[in-house]
Amino acid sequence: MNETLKIQQRHRSIRSYTDQPVSDEMLNAIVEAAHRAPTSMNAQEISLVVVRDAERRARVAELAGGQAWVAQAPVFIAIVIDFHKTELGLRKTGATQVAHESMEGFGVAAVDAGIALGTMITAAESLGLGIVPIGGIRRNPQGMIDLLQLPPLTFPLVGLSIGHIAQDIEQKPRMDISSYRHDERYDASGYSAAIDAYDETLMEYWKRNGRADGTPWSTNLAPLSRVYFPQVKPVAAMQGLLNDK
Numbered sequence: 001m002n003e004t005l006k007i008q009q010r011h012r013s014i015r016s017y018t019d020q021p022v023s024d025e026m027l028n029a030i031v032e033a034a035h036r037a038p039t040s041m042n043a044q045e046i047s048l049v050v051v052r053d054a055e056r057r058a059r060v061a062e063l064a065g066g067q068a069w070v071a072q073a074p075v076f077i078a079i080v081i082d083f084h085k086t087e088l089g090l091r092k093t094g095a096t097q098v099a100h101e102s103m104e105g106f107g108v109a110a111v112d113a114g115i116a117l118g119t120m121i122t123a124a125e126s127l128g129l130g131i132v133p134i135g136g137i138r139r140n141p142q143g144m145i146d147l148l149q150l151p152p153l154t155f156p157l158v159g160l161s162i163g164h165i166a167q168d169i170e171q172k173p174r175m176d177i178s179s180y181r182h183d184e185r186y187d188a189s190g191y192s193a194a195i196d197a198y199d200e201t202l203m204e205y206w207k208r209n210g211r212a213d214g215t216p217w218s219t220n221l222a223p224l225s226r227v228y229f230p231q232v233k234p235v236a237a238m239q240g241l242l243n244d245k
């Protein structure tokens, strides 16, 4: 296995960081890796906002529902859907942008944001840094918009905390790969057994790692029984991302 694959196979989210800063060289390499990542139609409708100021990171941590590791890690990068940029480009040609009002447009931008996130994860981990993605910034998207001074037609979709690892952890097990990889056609016949087995595996993992509050995977899914971040739709709409086409 080559080094890139080894790094990807070793991924685990880190929630304990030292106060050692991430060097400019490392940070630039991580951001430049994402900058080279593909985007749909080369639209480049993604922007990153790098937050290093401790007080501002503390505010992000608070907006994300009190996630201490966001304040602790020296770097936080917000991945922003940026239809403001594309609107300026399109306006130059006299055309009017509609994509930002569509589910297709939001989906495309979310995919491109995910590619940026994944690229930065591999880049940071390849430098020996720890990371944790932060979807919690969608808990109070208006607060993030205000903090980052985001204009209309933009939306803070997800973030990434990056820093030097203080306390490493055992990798979290995954459900069996047979419930993930489908060859030629989709086949859900093994799902129930895989879920039962994974619920047990995850409980053993929590127990091994002293997490008395750990729950089985199926119980972990409780947030999916409601709209987890209900502010996303109204705030995205106020930003002009109507999602109604």
Ligand SMILES: Cc1cc2nc3c(=O)[nH]c(=O)nc-3n(C[C@H](O)[C@H](O)[C@H](O)COP(=O)(O)O)c2cc1C
Residues within 6 Å of the ligand: 011, 012, 013, 014, 015, 064, 067, 132, 133, 134, 135, 136, 137, 158, 171, 172
């Ligand atoms: C898009 C996305 C958003 C996430 N948001 C958060 C978050 O707000 N806070 C957090 O502590 N972890 C967050 N995570 C990390 C997941 O909880 C983690 O990836 C998952 O439990 C699997 O664990 P692992 O990454 O250690 O393998 C997020 C992960 C992803 C991919």
